[in-house]
Amino acid sequence: MRVGVLGAGAVGTRAVRQLVASPNVEVVLVDPDGARAQRVATALGRQVSVAPTSAAMAGVRVVVLAQPAGHVAEATALIDRGVAVVSACDSPEDAAELLALDARAIGAGVPVVVGAGFSPGLSCLLARFASRSFDVVDEVYVAKHGTGGPACARQHHDSLAGTSLSWRVDGWLSRPAGSGRELCWFPEPVGGRDCYRAETAEPLLLHDAFPEATRIAARTSATRRDRLTSRLPMMRPPHAEGGLGAVRVELRGPRLGAREIEVLGAIDRPAIGAGAVAAVVALEVLAGAFPSGAYGLADPRLPTEHLLAELARRGVKAARFTGTGGM
Amino acid sequence: MKALRRALLALVAAGLVAAAMRLRGKGGVPPQSGGWRELVVNEPR
Numbered sequence: 001m002r003v004g005v006l007g008a009g010a011v012g013t014r015a016v017r018q019l020v021a022s023p024n025v026e027v028v029l030v031d032p033d034g035a036r037a038q039r040v041a042t043a044l045g046r047q048v049s050v051a052p053t054s055a056a057m058a059g060v061r062v063v064v065l066a067q068p069a070g071h072v073a074e075a076t077a078l079i080d081r082g083v084a085v086v087s088a089c090d091s092p093e094d095a096a097e098l099l100a101l102d103a104r105a106i107g108a109g110v111p112v113v114v115g116a117g118f119s120p121g122l123s124c125l126l127a128r129f130a131s132r133s134f135d136v137v138d139e140v141y142v143a144k145h146g147t148g149g150p151a152c153a154r155q156h157h158d159s160l161a162g163t164s165l166s167w168r169v170d171g172w173l174s175r176p177a178g179s180g181r182e183l184c185w186f187p188e189p190v191g192g193r194d195c196y197r198a199e200t201a202e203p204l205l206l207h208d209a210f211p212e213a214t215r216i217a218a219r220t221s222a223t224r225r226d227r228l229t230s231r232l233p234m235m236r237p238p239h240a241e242g243g244l245g246a247v248r249v250e251l252r253g254p255r256l257g258a259r260e261i262e263v264l265g266a267i268d269r270p271a272i273g274a275g276a277v278a279a280v281v282a283l284e285v286l287a288g289a290f291p292s293g294a295y296g297l298a299d300p301r302l303p304t305e306h307l308l309a310e311l312a313r314r315g316v317k318a319a320r321f322t323g324t325g326g327m
Numbered sequence: 328m329k330a331l332r333r334a335l336l337a338l339v340a341a342g343l344v345a346a347a348m349r350l351r352g353k354g355g356v357p358p359q360s361g362g363w364r365e366l367v368v369n370e371p372r
Contacts, residue, residue: 320365
């Protein structure tokens, strides 16, 4: 089985590493920096080859898009060639445009998985998993902490300066990103972090998957300096790799007549978690477990439990908050 | 002297804006009991 990976950055490299750790998988890697792609291929073994462009990837049935934002043109070309797409995008523009490819993907008979990373991605899987225990999900709140590679750090920087979208009853609510401080508690050792509204892809993906929910919102952790400098160009080049990150998903709704709250979370380096999610999803797409169309990982038709179990086997483990008290 | 007054005024204004930004939003309460436990996923297949 051959899988294509576009982007040899922090997420793409981790996706390739996860893919070649699976039996009978070969990877074709494409990166604008051919020398970087070749270095990754050399480091990860003979199962990895390098191609100059995605059009030159022969015999590939699924492609992981792990390059910086701007996945739509590549995804459209792949769909038209009958190739499934797993996009690790985290920008709301990308997510909206990829979701709009639904009819095209159904026509081509291929899945287009939108936001197959750490957040969105693992966060959406956790939301779907948690939703199984509710009669109806009324409210979904997602928070994330940390960034992966340089592209993720730029996205985080920009997300605090844009417009945050949240779903409220029957329409989208626009609020300035960087506002609405809320102390969110992530699994240890990350713990409590100040989180703010941000321009993220999660509300779009979660509303697509939970149309019955009346409130959907996403926040991202930030420092005062992050917020202060978010409307300026980045003062210095972003880090090559961020530290420990976390996601936290809170669902509310009725369960057996009582109103309940479920809180799930996970910690990992975001790029490592994103690479694992993208690779596991790509393997399941190859196995035929994903229907055609464009959707995020909170889609109810997906084998959520199997995906989470496979991620746990690969070291990406989730946690549930048990107990009472304010969260 | 005029420059000093202006600098002090700017500092006070910045402090007020920072305080307003800090106070807006919810403080949250640390969890009072319980904690994070590893999620056990029962695979259906």
